[in-house]
Amino acid sequence: MSNDKVEQQRILRNLKKTELLELLIEENNENERLYKLLQEQKDSEKTVSGAQHEIDLDESECPGPLADTSAVKAKGLQTWKDVLKTENLKEELQRIRYIEKYWSTIRSTVSILVTVAALAILVANFLIPAFQIYGNSMTPTLAEGEIVLALKGDDYETGQLIAFYYNNKILVKRVIAGPGDWVDIDEDGNTYVNNQLLDEPYISEKSLGDCNIKLPYQVPENRIFVMGDHRSVSVDSRNSSIGCVSQEQIAGKLVFRVWPLPRFGGV
Numbered sequence: 001m002s003n004d005k006v007e008q009q010r011i012l013r014n015l016k017k018t019e020l021l022e023l024l025i026e027e028n029n030e031n032e033r034l035y036k037l038l039q040e041q042k043d044s045e046k047t048v049s050g051a052q053h054e055i056d057l058d059e060s061e062c063p064g065p066l067a068d069t070s071a072v073k074a075k076g077l078q079t080w081k082d083v084l085k086t087e088n089l090k091e092e093l094q095r096i097r098y099i100e101k102y103w104s105t106i107r108s109t110v111s112i113l114v115t116v117a118a119l120a121i122l123v124a125n126f127l128i129p130a131f132q133i134y135g136n137s138m139t140p141t142l143a144e145g146e147i148v149l150a151l152k153g154d155d156y157e158t159g160q161l162i163a164f165y166y167n168n169k170i171l172v173k174r175v176i177a178g179p180g181d182w183v184d185i186d187e188d189g190n191t192y193v194n195n196q197l198l199d200e201p202y203i204s205e206k207s208l209g210d211c212n213i214k215l216p217y218q219v220p221e222n223r224i225f226v227m228g229d230h231r232s233v234s235v236d237s238r239n240s241s242i243g244c245v246s247q248e249q250i251a252g253k254l255v256f257r258v259w260p261l262p263r264f265g266g267v
Helices: 003-013 017-049 064-083 086-127
Strands: 130-132 147-151 161-166 169-177 182-185 191-193 223-227 250-259
Touching (some): 130 250, 161 223, 169 182, 169 191
Antiparallel strands (some): 147 250, 161 169, 161 250, 182 191
């Protein structure tokens, strides 16, 4: 690309769209003015000489100060004509349209991402909250560092996993018994609800664990009795420091494990 071409494009890129239009209008006006000026000069020379001849359109051959002035203006006008060639204007218009389309795409993409992020936050906080597991009170079902999803609700059945708030923390335990049920645990760690032995395939070992409540124990109204699957280390409803869980404390029912990927699936 020639240096003149580069310089012409640089000039165009420093102009606004309105400036381009103004320059085009100004060029048209200047063309009309010069045309009238040349016509007047031609008529004057015809009157003086009385001869018919062609006027050379090269302003450098026009006599006197008028020729000098016209030559300078013609030269400046020619410069803008070079800049405002149809080819240059088309290239600049394509460039401007590309930039506008690019930024429009950026704005649209950012808007979509913000909307998706907002929806994700709403879903995560109000519909399907996500929780990360800390500690080993739920092994072997859930291990430390795993991430699980929960569903909001108000109906929780025996055997389901729930997340609940306790002292500004979120704990995960398994529902063992509901309101009004009687819970009993023997020295071997066998758990009975309403005198029925629970079948608990999800635990690897049974243990009475950290228990300071008087057994058998009746679950209070509007409360849920919960225990961790790792019975020997879990601190749960067997200890009065945790106690039974109220409906207001429950954050949701655990339904799905999303991390780590090898253990991706339901819980």
